[in-house]
Amino acid sequence: MSGYRVAVVGATGLVGQEIIRCLEQRKFPCSSLRLFTADRSASREPLLPQREPAVEGLSNSAFDEADLVFFAAGMDVARQFAPLAIKAGAVVVDSSPAWRIDPDVPLIVPEVNTAEVRAHKGLVAGPESTVVALTMALYPLHRVNPLKQVVVCTYESVSGAGRAAQEELSAQARLVLEGRTVVPHVFPHQIAFNVLPEVDIFLDNGYSRGEWSLVEETRKVLRAEGLPISATCARVPVYVGHAVAVHAEFSNPIAPEDARKLLVESPGVRVLDDPDVSLYPQPWFASGSDDVLVGRIRRDASNSSALSMWVVIDNLRKGAALNVVQIAEELARQGHIPEGGKRHGQVGTPSDSHGDPVH
Amino acid sequence: MSGYRVAVVGATGLVGQEIIRCLEQRKFPCSSLRLFTADRSASREPLLPQREPAVEGLSNSAFDEADLVFFAAGMDVARQFAPLAIKAGAVVVDSSPAWRIDPDVPLIVPEVNTAEVRAHKGLVAGPESTVVALTMALYPLHRVNPLKQVVVCTYESVSGAGRAAQEELSAQARLVLEGRTVVPHVFPHQIAFNVLPEVDIFLDNGYSRGEWSLVEETRKVLRAEGLPISATCARVPVYVGHAVAVHAEFSNPIAPEDARKLLVESPGVRVLDDPDVSLYPQPWFASGSDDVLVGRIRRDASNSSALSMWVVIDNLRKGAALNVVQIAEELARQGHIPEGGKRHGQVGTPSDSHGDPVH
Numbered sequence: 206m207s208g209y210r211v212a213v214v215g216a217t218g219l220v221g222q223e224i225i226r227c228l229e230q231r232k233f234p235c236s237s238l239r240l241f242t243a244d245r246s247a248s249r250e251p252l253l254p255q256r257e258p259a260v261e262g263l264s265n266s267a268f269d270e271a272d273l274v275f276f277a278a279g280m281d282v283a284r285q286f287a288p289l290a291i292k293a294g295a296v297v298v299d300s301s302p303a304w305r306i307d308p309d310v311p312l313i314v315p316e317v318n319t320a321e322v323r324a325h326k327g328l329v330a331g332p333e334s335t336v337v338a339l340t341m342a343l344y345p346l347h348r349v350n351p352l353k354q355v356v357v358c359t360y361e362s363v364s365g366a367g368r369a370a371q372e373e374l375s376a377q378a379r380l381v382l383e384g385r386t387v388v389p390h391v392f393p394h395q396i397a398f399n400v401l402p403e404v405d406i407f408l409d410n411g412y413s414r415g416e417w418s419l420v421e422e423t424r425k426v427l428r429a430e431g432l433p434i435s436a437t438c439a440r441v442p443v444y445v446g447h448a449v450a451v452h453a454e455f456s457n458p459i460a461p462e463d464a465r466k467l468l469v470e471s472p473g474v475r476v477l478d479d480p481d482v483s484l485y486p487q488p489w490f491a492s493g494s495d496d497v498l499v500g501r502i503r504r505d506a507s508n509s510s511a512l513s514m515w516v517v518i519d520n521l522r523k524g525a526a527l528n529v530v531q532i533a534e535e536l537a538r539q540g541h542i543p544e545g546g547k548r549h550g551q552v553g554t555p556s557d558s559h560g561d562p563v564h
Numbered sequence: 565m566s567g568y569r570v571a572v573v574g575a576t577g578l579v580g581q582e583i584i585r586c587l588e589q590r591k592f593p594c595s596s597l598r599l600f601t602a603d604r605s606a607s608r609e610p611l612l613p614q615r616e617p618a619v620e621g622l623s624n625s626a627f628d629e630a631d632l633v634f635f636a637a638g639m640d641v642a643r644q645f646a647p648l649a650i651k652a653g654a655v656v657v658d659s660s661p662a663w664r665i666d667p668d669v670p671l672i673v674p675e676v677n678t679a680e681v682r683a684h685k686g687l688v689a690g691p692e693s694t695v696v697a698l699t700m701a702l703y704p705l706h707r708v709n710p711l712k713q714v715v716v717c718t719y720e721s722v723s724g725a726g727r728a729a730q731e732e733l734s735a736q737a738r739l740v741l742e743g744r745t746v747v748p749h750v751f752p753h754q755i756a757f758n759v760l761p762e763v764d765i766f767l768d769n770g771y772s773r774g775e776w777s778l779v780e781e782t783r784k785v786l787r788a789e790g791l792p793i794s795a796t797c798a799r800v801p802v803y804v805g806h807a808v809a810v811h812a813e814f815s816n817p818i819a820p821e822d823a824r825k826l827l828v829e830s831p832g833v834r835v836l837d838d839p840d841v842s843l844y845p846q847p848w849f850a851s852g853s854d855d856v857l858v859g860r861i862r863r864d865a866s867n868s869s870a871l872s873m874w875v876v877i878d879n880l881r882k883g884a885a886l887n888v889v890q891i892a893e894e895l896a897r898q899g900h901i902p903e904g905g906k907r908h909g910q911v912g913t914p915s916d917s918h919g920d921p922v923h
Contacts, residue, residue, distance in 0.1 A: 354866075358717035358809045360759045360798060374757075378737055393842035398733075400719045400800055400807050400847055402860050402874045407839035411820065411862030420865065433866035437809035437874065439719060441759055441800050448759050450717045450796035461770065480766040483752035488759055501761050503770030506779065507713075507792035515761045515796065 334524025446488025574637030693883025805847025
């Protein structure tokens with residue numbers, strides 16, 4: 206039996222379920238698959254009945270038999286358990302914000318900076334879904350015409366806040382349509398038929414963590430330390446799919462048609478751009494898409510070196526699950542995942558330090 | 565009997581109804597009120613039963629007895645009938661885009677450039693509601709620290725597209741909640757649980773008319789010819805209330821606390837800005853507000869001369885109806901409205917040319 210002993214932590218959540226789906230659809234070589242949840246109360250019907258193993262609770266020895274562990278749980282769960290998985294010899298791919306900005310942890314969007322995975326020390330992180338969208342739309346242009354400034358506004362779906370947020374949107378929408386009063390639970394205010402400029406907690410600098418992550422993670426993925434980025438992140442009453450309005454200034458003049466050509470040729474990017482027939486990316490229709498969708502590519506009328514674009518991503522899929530599965534595929538391709546129980550008996554195989562990246 | 569003979573064109577529409585409400589609430593001195601619609605099929609239950617006159621169809625002689633005519637109909641109706649009203653001796657206040665950019669037509673946000681009404685030639689225009697929001701939030705800062713660059717993204721409610729758009733949002737939301745398929749009518753695509761980066765038609769430069777109006781009208785209201793403004797306008801599934809994410813760079817450094825102080829002191833602006841307790845403007849709660857609501861005032865972390873803000877406006881009220889009623893109040897205060905049938909008999913009264921502003 207060949208393949209890796211894979212574990213998914215947070216297997217009952219929206220991103221965890223999507224990771225399982227991606228592993229299956231992309232035929233990731235799993236010799237075994239174990240599913241964990243930090244929240245037993247959240248357990249769900251299995252996604253793949255008959256074939257999907259039961260979901261287990263987390264324990265300190267959960268990863269003793271794992272080669273590769275996906276973390277799709279919250280930041281606290283990743284902080285507590287990922288070091289144990291790494292110590293047990295597994296490679297961890299984390300979709301939480303726990304170590305994204307840690308200089309010892311590669312932050313990877315495979316189409317942008319895949320080569321950097323090789324610097325991992327047992328842990329690789331996937332960025333915020335808005336950052337996947339933004340970097341995939343900007344990198345093909347930035348590599349030939351370096352960015353000078355980026356201003357970005359997001360229109361983020363509730364699924365970024367989990368399944369309960371999706372259920373809250375439906376419940377609130379029904380109440381509003383019946384003319385009844387809404388009492389919010391997951392979000393601080395009503396989200397149905399409303400917009401909230403609050404994505405994650407607020408920081409001392411006045412940014413929300415969603416906004417600040419977008420700034421810091423985009424700089425890290427693009428290796429553009431100090432790039433001026435301004436961001437406003439807002440939650441809109443949409444189930445799945447984040448939209449990002451991008452206003453980007455480059456070092457040199459850039460024509461929309463040239464940008465369009467570069468983007469059409471970029472793997473993982475799909476250009477949907479014909480406003481005359483109302484063709485542009487939309488969250489509702491992006492759900493399930495593996496591609497980052499780009500449209501409304503237009504010259505900034507005040508600046509020939511600037512462009513505006515409208516970018517949409519399935520935040521659960523390419524924005525999170527698919528991206529971390531692609532990272533695992535790249536780790537496997539580069540021989541960075543110790544395979545199926547062989548590691549304990551072998552001496553002298555080249556391996557990374559697997560040290561604890563937390564410090 | 566004192567007061568003006570007032571007419572409202574487009575009286576059955578969302579903005580027309582709100583104009584009638586504002587005239588009533590603000591006790592605008594009307595000696596008579598006539599209501600017109602260009603679309604008889606759209607007639608509605610009267611807003612003020614018993615007191616509200618019947619809605620009449622438009623005709624070439626409709627304005628023979630009017631001193632002041634509000635146009636709250638489409639651009640085509642304003643283009644066809646406003647010149648007739650002006651020729652008949654009335655002053656026209658138009659909320660449509662028909663003449664907003666015409667250099668002979670003052671484009672007024674009373675809190676920003678009220679003095680300019682006096683240059684009218686029978687017609688004064690109110691701007692796009694997003695422009696009212698943007699200019700009221702920026703002008704108090706711009707007047708002491710001139711703007712260098714503005715990037716703005718909008719989150720616009722469906723009411724900007726009329727009552728049918730609101731009904732479509734409800735109908736589509738019900739279908740989605742029942743798991744049924746949506747067929748769009750008013751908008752080119754489903755708007756329920758979706759976001760559309762299309763506000764009005766698309767122009768040859770790749771901007772939508774919503775975006776281009778925002779650029780041109782903001783420059784005109786702020787008297788900031790050539791100010792670089794980039795805009796993305798998007799429609800979100802919200803009934804009433806537009807949100808505008810503003811990223812503004814000024815000529816000199818500006819501290820968020822100073823900006824907040826200037827905005828708190830500005831008439832017509834209400835600052836709602838305490839992120840720690842999730843206090844910020846929201847469209848759902850802005851409905852019915854006379855004020856432009858400003859929050860999330862924060863320094864741009866990459867530029868000490870730049871600020872970000874989150875601005876919300878009731879697009880039907882201060883964004884349209886209240887703004888044009890305030891314009892009429894100012895015209896009355898300055899003696900620019902010929903009062904109650906006196907004009908025909910009087911000779912030598914100072915008056916404006918009342919010429920046709922269309923050319």
